[in-house]
Amino acid sequence: MEVSKVYEIDCSEQDENGYYEWYYEYDLYEFSFGSIKLHARSYSDTPKEVSFFAYEKDGKRSSYNNNLIDQPEFIEALKYLKNFGVYEKYRFFNGSYSAVPQSVWRKLENT
Template sequence: MHGNGGSDCTCSAPVDCSAPDASGALEDAYEYDIYRFVDGERCLIARSYIDTPSEAHFLSIDVAGESRLLKDADLLESLWLFAQAQLRREGKLQLCWLSGRDNGYEPVPADSTPLE
């Protein structure tokens, strides 16, 4: 997916699961989509679990190859707005971001309006 100003989005669908038990059954399996929104040296990463399709969580941002948690200032960037718009177009209406404060995840602020 391509956005304004050279932003791109890719999506992969990994599955994390526990080792099989004696009968071969998997105790835990988590299927999710990982979204990578890229603009130059910035890459914003989000995850959406298959069993909660209307939710997505922004996990981190890579800047020039260095990964870190998101900061409030990142929520003002055009890449952030592009990512929100893409996820909302896919039906992800409950968006959160990993801030590292309190319980870790916070709702995307209402004043963080996506570009249309």
């Protein structure tokens, strides 16, 4: 597994008063397992929370489903973040954001 972490700011142009219409500041993670990549981010306004938002295989992105979060790649990425020791809340995007279920945490404990 290769991991990259990049700090990013995504925002609109400033208006004449110096305000933004929208402004997002976050750490972006990419976990690479050859042809499989997992993408997660943690926003600066919720620093104890990390969310997996995209699964990519052979360059094709999708959101997560229960089959994907049971895969060894997801477990390994989750273990990496848990060992990182910063986050307390873990979510994944499957149309809306959901908490990582206990069944996945049990698999992580057995690795």
